[in-house]
Amino acid sequence: MNRSEIADKLTDEELQRIMKAACWIGAREKGLGWLEASADPEQVTEALRRMPHFEKSVLASMLRSYGPMPVPEERLLAHARQETLLSGAEVRLGVEGLLASGWLFSVRKSWGERLLFVPRDGFALWSQRLHPCQLRPLARESLQELKPWGRRSRLLSRQLLAMFTELALSGMELTSKGVLPKKTIGRVVTRLDLDEEALHTLHLKLSRHKDYPAALAVMLDTAKRMGLLLQLKGHYRLNERILDRWLAMDSAGREAELIGWMSDRYTVSNVLTAHAAAALRELPAGSWYRTEDLIHWLADMMGFGEDDEEPRLACEGWLAIVQSCGWVEQGIGSHERVFRVTASSLPDTVGASSKDLLIINPDGELLAGPDCDYRLRWELGLIAEVSSDEFMTTYRLTRESVARAVKQGRTFDALSEVLMKGAGVKELPPTVVSMLESWTRQADQLRMEEVILLRCDSPELADQLASHPQVKPLLQERLSSTIYAVSREDAAELRRKLAHAGYLAGQAPVNDGVTYPNLFIQAGSDTADEGAGEDSGVSAGEVYDEAAVHHYEWIRMEHRPIEDWFPELRGVPSMWMQQLRAYHASTRRELLEQALSWRTAVQLRREGELVDFVPGKLEFGHGGWAVRGMIREAGNPREEVLTPDMWQEMRIIVPGLSQPQ
Structure with missing residues (x-):
């Protein structure tokens, strides 16, 4: 679900509540709403800087491990606690804080399980702010022996336009199975550069994998889900109004939209590819980079070893795909693979004037x-x-x-x-x-035309229609006393005019016979696709969307007071949470028991050093008691068993309440 779709789900009150979160104070002062701020690199960077550390750690863990894929809540809670070394309370409060500030959203499956997800079109920007890919451009002198690697491809938008042309010339007809005829498939596929083999690295689930090659399925899916192509009964139809707007876009905007679409939609099933795609979107155009540097960044960020092939397959697969979209060039020089983002694939100054x-x-x-x-x-x-x-x-x-x-x-x-x-x-x-x-x-010289017959039940009715000022211009020819010939192009308009005049006519055939509308001479006119409102919308795609959540129950935002997460909070001495103090061994055990109950951490002073300790369980033996848990020391987290004489002072850390010391 994209940010705009999420914004449509939220009430004005919920959107305002999101922007009241402390992390969005900078955007709020500039008068920005969530939809604008969450897509602004500067505002996202500032918001992440202001975010509580436990919220930021949970978000970083989720984006790194799951990418844009929705995650069951309990799985995320367990995973984040293990990966981040946060306490259970910090992870839980981190999730709730992210939900309250518009970084996470939730839906509920029919059996009650809650799924958490980030906006699909927010993943690339947000993950690159938390896990940045900072590659060093190659010096010009190191590119003297550079040779091309792979074929040069046309921009994906040109391939999409070529597909529309072939479909329109074929008549848009579908077989009884609801698929394109083999002859049409063959004509379209020859006009595509999209890398068929590389697409298989995305692990896409195609709804018609036996009928369409992956490249054609992705192109049809893109066209249908962007609303450019409508699938009706027995045939396709171009949505002229949306197609006209798409054709009229400036080249940079049109390509940027497709880059976002391909990256956001088709990488969700492979988190490694999702991160590689996000990294490429951040790189400036024109500079050459070592492919190995991209692979090493991905492997290090995801915790893979040197011998693991998955990061290499993901990076090389995505580079092959975007090269076949005309967005990347690859080369080989000094016995190593290199690549660069092309200027035509990034927003720039290219516009209608050029x-x-x-x-x-x-x-x-x-x-x-x-x-x-x-x-x-x-x-x-x-x-x-x-x-x-x-x-x-x-x-x-x-x-x-x-x-x-x-x-x-x-x-x-x-x-x-x-x-x-x-x-x-x-x-x-x-x-x-x-x-x-x-x-x-x-x-x-000779022409066979298909027309629609308008049959009247009497000559008198036919005469009335012939004299009606709005109906008469749409009647092509009177064939008999009760029958008129009507152009297929005018059938829908005539049906509306008749209804307005008080007459109901039967439904005309849906395919109007003209499959190739003139969008160049009529460019920008309001007549393109006029009256096609009943067909507007989005047709079912050709690629199963594994990240789709629209069919689940949307969970409205709710504010829960801190007491809900920490039972008996008001009954616990405030000094236990606010100040580092020395306590008797029995009181120390009480503080640890309370921390275990709340699943939170404690802060200890050991030989003059402050350390965070996440207690796991109390252990009792012949010599007294001890506590087993995790020392959270930067660069050296470790499990230890502590006896009460191994620290001098302590306090409980309550996320959101305890002030740092």
């Missing part, structure tokens, strides 16, 4: 640069054939491509307008004009 203009050659060849307007690319995919699609994309106008454009409703004037607008010119080369005139005329 769009490449289309180059039109007299022979009908069209050249589109890497920053060509995506809405233009979309239209070129219909009206021309792709000759090559690498750094530059080469198209060629052909008789067949122009004919299919005419079939999709394009005219000579419309095609000419697209090319002139895309090239920034007022006229086309005469040879290109001649091609378009000839081919559009030939394609339009």
Whole structure:
């Protein structure tokens, strides 16, 4: 669940309560809300600095060990206590503090088990603030012998656009099993660079693994869950309104959205890959780094040994995936692997003002640069054939491509307008004009059209409709006294107009026959996908989301007073918690028994040194009693058995109440 989805779940009162937490004081003073502050690197860094140490330790332990995957509460409590050496009370209070300040959230399974999770799109930023990957860039002189490693790929957004083009040209039809025909699958897969083999390192669970290769499944899943592609009964449909906005985005924003999507969604099943993906998102573009340094950072952070292969497989697998998305380049120099993040994959100054203009050659060849307007690319995919699609994309106008454009409703004037607008010119080369005139005329000489029949129960009703000012323009042709031909494109609009006029018409077929909408000439208009509201939304994806929590019961935030966590708190002498004091052996045992009851630590003064001690259990023998527990000494935590004469002063540490000494 992303931060925006979580914010929609929270009430205004809960959002305000989160921002009252001490860690968010800086963001609060700047007037920021949780949604903004939790995504701001500066505010997150400051909030973590202000956070109580036991909360920060629990969060660091959870992110390191589980990544963005939801965790059963009891498992996290046990794991954090073992890994962090915090007392049971500190771990419990740490979890509650994180829930109260908007770092953790919770849902309940049907049998009552509580799951804790971090926002999916908060993991990368938060984990890198707690477990930073600080790689040293390679010096320029060490890159003299650098050679490319692996193939250079197009940006993932261009691959996604190529898939939309092939789907639209295929007619969007699905088989009786609800999958794409094999011929369409083959056409789409040839337009993808996404590394099929490397995707298997993510351990994705594909809903149609027998029908789709992993690369196609991931692309369809991305398109459907981003709302760009709708799956209806028997066919797909492009969500024109969302697609138009996506095509119109600046290149940096569009790619950044996809980087976040791929990293946040498809790495959840492998915590090592999730951390590798988070680290790469923090690296600046252009600098080269040793792949071994990334692997060693991950292995050290996760506690793996030198001979363990898991960190290597995770790093090399993710690098291969993001390279096939066009976001990373890999090379080999001085007998070692290196990589760098490409500038095109990070937010920068690239925007609408730097769009490449289309180059039109007299022979009908069209050249589109890497920053060509995506809405233009979309239209070129219909009206021309792709000759090559690498750094530059080469198209060629052909008789067949122009004919299919005419079939999709394009005219000579419309095609000419697209090319002139895309090239920034007022006229086309005469040879290109001649091609378009000839081919559009030939394609339009004979035409078979599919229409919808509107049947009236009487000639009188048909006459009434013909005279209705809102209905008449949508009636294409009167075929008889009671039957009108209606364009499939106008069917939905006619149905609404008839209903507004007091008539109910039967449902028209869902596929309107035009699978390739013109989004370039209509760019930014309010008519794109008008009236498609009943189909808007998100279709079921192709990849099972193992981190999904939306189907569980949402647990509302609740404030619990400190007394709930420490029974009998008011009856315990305050000096036991506030001051280091010397006590009789019997009183020392009472303090330890109380600490064991509360599952908290004690502070001891031993030979002038202050140490934290987490008692585990009291042991009794012939010579008296002793306590076994963990000494929390920085760099040297250890288990010890202490007798009451082995320290001079003591106090109980109550998280959130005891002041440091």
